[in-house]
Amino acid sequence: MKTPADTEWAYKPESSPGSRQIQLWHFILELLRKEEYHDVIAWQGDYGEFVIKDPDEVARLWGARKCKPQMNYDKLSRALRYYYNKRILHKTKGKRFTYKFNFNKLVLVNYPFIDMGSGRGVPQSAPPVPTGGTHFRFPPSTPSEVLSSSEELRSPGMFSSVARRMARGSVSDCSDGTSTNSELEEAVGAEDRAVGPERAFRGLLPPRLPHDSLFRVYGGGPNPAGLPRPAPRVHPEPLSPFPVSPLPGPGGLLAPTLSPALSMTPTPHLPYTPSPSLSSPMVGSHFSFNPEDMKHYLQAHTQSVFNYHLSPRAFLHYPNIVIPQPHRPTPEKPAAHHLHGPPMPLAHSLSQQPGGGEDGHQHPSQFKFKLQPPPLGRKQREAGSSLATSSSSSSSSQSSSFTVSGQLSSSILAGGPPKIKVEPISDIESEEEVEVTDISEEDELNHNNEDDEGDIFTPTARHRHHQLNNHHQANGNSSSPSAPLPPLPDDDDDEEVFKTPATPPPGSGGLAFPLIGLKSEPGQPSPISPGGTRCIPLKLRFKRRWSEDQKMEADGERDEAEDKKVRAEGEEEVEGKREEAGRREGEVENGGGRGGGVILGLMLPPAPTQRRASSELQRATAQLSLENTGC
């Protein structure tokens, strides 16, 4: 479904001149979250919908912010209209000055806790606020990443203060002529300095890494600017996403690094209803802890480790690794609505914050929004619809992919794309668009195996996968798998974009559990020779060793019979089984996650069975506990 234009679209403070400056939609969100501007602009109506009560004032504020004294609503609205194609915004027809954020398209990376202080009666229209910025970084990553998002919205405090000033016109890019981010910078310096743990890195770290280097987690429906949340605002403290820590040790252990990207699905039909199981009251930056999530997290963690060919101990060097909380929809949700359910936490990520041992409460001040690539314009869509269709399969799959570092992927797939995909379950769009991507490696790796990227474990995805596989087997060509695929929800229609399909389209299955491209194409020869001794890349060797160790341990403890069987099949088989197991597990999770949340599927675990997985999880948990407590 994605077209070239649909490539990653995100808030890229550093990547482009234009985006370096505050973007209008950020500004809008900023205003929206500030109570003081509720007379000017406020959430109203459906989820994500807001009304500009005083267009002139908003324009003025915007103009002040951008040093464009001539700004007026007409111009501002034009800018807003450009968001239509980007799908950041959408016009609420029939309502004057009313627009609606498409949070499905907005993805947060490192969502910092935002100052919710001002948020008060939160309208339903206000999206939940993901809290706890998250940076999922593998050991290789550097602290600099932490600073990467410093551009804007670094921390709630800063954000709010700046916003306030900005909005009031007291602060503007042009005010001192320094930089577009001047306010932010100043704010950070003045207000944030002492707040975030990442501050500690400041100065220590090299210049920010290119955003590409960041391992970003894109949530499906973040509440970008700490949007006020509907009703139950129960979270006073913005810091801890995890009210309850699944792990021993400070409850806050996990909190800081969680990446609560929520998958928000604006659902007109389904008013937002906070669910206890959901991290609903995101306002407070709280995540409710869900054992299942923990499990997933651990699995993911294990997987990541596994994929990295690293022993979990490798993370000891990263004391602050936090367990992200994969938030999943809970069974509580009406099955019928699982697709339309309230926003769900989308992704979690592992994050580690070097140097910040006690960051339990640090909140990552970085937060990024990632947007989906803009849809083609009408003309383009019309003209290129056919093309889009043909290319959709691979692209769509890509869209939901979550790429981990190249190392990861390379090791696992031996040429396959290293992707970890996270899909929102809430709706089709999310499924398509939400993604966690390691952009840096993505490009590099993507071309290795495009199909894999699209291998999402939704029913549809599986179907697709099968078809692809078949296709591969039959043709050895992975380029045109799209035919059988049902058209994804129509992105062509802007209106549709913001609606939650009443009926899950075949492809949306509700739960997209993008498992990572850990897959071995049946028709493709394993990179590893049966003997396993011939020309095996070092990474693969590590990988194998690691997996074998894991396997042996697990097996030794409990699945002896099975273990024997597995072993009997030989290493090669083991490899294959591992992958399959991962797939199965993904399916299982997928099904289980249907109720709602988004699961972050890091690399699939080699676990052949759930039991094994459990044991691994237990061990992983223990390991993590130890590690964390050690910190």
Added chain:
DNA sequence: GCCGGAAAAC
């Protein structure tokens, strides 16, 4: 009021 093309500015 809203839309979106076009071109320029940044």
Added chain:
DNA sequence: GTTTTCCGGC
């Protein structure tokens, strides 16, 4: 790449 500016059209 994003936003501003201008503008014709609905």
